Amino acid sequence: MMVRRIVKTGVAHALHLSGADKLMGLLTGARSIPLVIGYHRVVEEAAREENCLPGMIITRNTLERHLDWIGQRFDFITLDETGARLRSGEGLDKPVATVTFDDGYRDFYTHAFPLLKRKGIPAAVFPVTGLIGTSQLHFFDKLYHLLAQAFSRWRDRHRELSRLLVGLGMPVPERMETRDLGAYEAVRALLDSFSQREIYRVMESLEGEIESEEELLGNLRLLDWEMLSEMRHSGITIGSHTVTHAFLTNETFQKVLDETMLSRAELEKRLGTKIEHFAYPSGRFNPRVVAAVAAADYNFAYTTCSHQDPMYPFLTIPRKMLWENSTLDSLDHFSSALLSCQVHRALDWASPCKLEHRRAWPTF
Template sequence: MLINKIRTRIFRHLGITKLLWRYRKNGIYCFNFHRIGDANKGKYDPNIFSCSVEDLKKHLSFIKNNFEVINQACFIAIVNSGQVVDKKLAYITFDDGYLDNYELAFPVLRAMNVPATFFVATGLIESKVVPWWDEIAWHVRQCNLDELSLPSWHKPIVLSNTTLNNNIRAVLSQFKSVSVPIEKQLVELRQITGLVLEHYDSEFMTWAHIAEMESAGMAIGAHSHSHRIFSGLSAKELSHELSHAKMLLEAKLTQKILSISYPVGNASTYNKDMFDEIDRQGYQLAFTFRYFINQQLKPNKFQLGRFSISEPFTERRFMELCLNAPTL
């Protein structure tokens, strides 16, 4: 990370970012979005918003003009062929299955003729289930504590009144970093804040929305059933998360479900011991939330990297994001 920052500063100082852009590496650049819209109007976790609709258009326009955008079928064909990627390819994904993916992102993708894959957590579709990250964010928003500390944490998180987004980001990071299951930490959080989220208006897509997107040429992938972190599951629980999500999606849709993205998706949330089960369940691609360009596709088809889009579009910063990325 430090090396990337130094490299970026050198590029900017020398004014050579655009020059180096011509010589960026070959491979598949996967760009991942979560929510689309105005983060300031959200009730829960503002950090899960990737960008506004206008910035989504800018991101996609730049990607279209600088990469060959491929769909899932093409991605799988390249992996299965074992061929070396000798060009700059792009692949667009969305995680979780929020309603704004259908209402805001889908019309933009269709108007711009850009294919994308939507990874949905099936347990959140048409349900009143509160996703754990949104409930955690709600507690941080509502509580009046100066600091937050759970029994399973090594240190407390100081809560500042002026940086709500940073507070939520810090607490979520702490939840993800300890080995105690998030469900248990949530119980502890509710006890400490003394608050109960009694009414949750679902902010996720319906099956009809997902089916409409599929019929329009978008690919649908699994994002587990309950969005539990895979590394904390038993073999039986992992098998259920993989199989149940796939079964529900295939029962509601017309296409086979061939890809999955790992919930959270950082290096601590999955491991190579899972790959045999993922393969056995019929998945052909699995996507992480790790930052690298995909070059060696076949041996790494179950740990594919993606670039997180989490800010308004700026051409220079987007170029730097791609130029600084390592390869796998």
């Protein structure tokens, strides 16, 4: 990991100094559409967040540096304006950018909203409607907690987890065959392999021995309806991120329709506004999922990678996902050269998208 950071930092500096980051951006088509940035949680101090899934946090300080750097080179526009520009196909002479925040964590309201307001920067939030105002965790956060706790007790993690899965009649994902399986790798393998209902069965088996959800909540608490309403009135765009954050490519077509339609209906009823934007949970889409999003009447939908389906260009709008470590150099300092390369997609070779956007619809 460290070696990769050093290599990336070195390449970023070389590319940035030579102006090649911008050229690569042009060649890869990154400038042909508005820049859409995606974040998740915004925190005060990264060190306090060791219980959080990697890649989910950015500190308020680093976020401010990102916004300042981007603001010097791009005009910030709203997500609605981004949509309008995409539709009209114009506006490419002056680069524009928009910032989005997925999952509806409460720390967006606490840490990012005041910063955005002070700087006059428009932004969009994609909450998960079934969890708004509840004291529940996102199911992936809960899975991570439960597994991390189980892993701290289990001697042979792979054997114990395999036994649990087999006991539930579920196959053991091949990717879990590593010797020192970590909780994060296990979470990813489970989320990649199973439907949400199956994941809940795994969690129920783990939960028998583990503390309650309320105790786990802490910093992972989510937004409530009053906060969303207040932010909407201050110019924050609210979009949908499903009802339960199900990974849609692992679900039945009916479940995908429910997740996309019911979340939009709930947001529209509670906020009294038309909801036009949708973000795919974890960026997972395939042709069937995109068709469901179209049927649910969204005008624009956002991925987490640079894959754009030519059949549905407005429903597979690329986003650049950023987090705290994505712009830290090998000495853990913020690097504007790295940010430049990330924004221009000059480092995408280092972490190519591994999602199966074309995979056939699962049969279950």
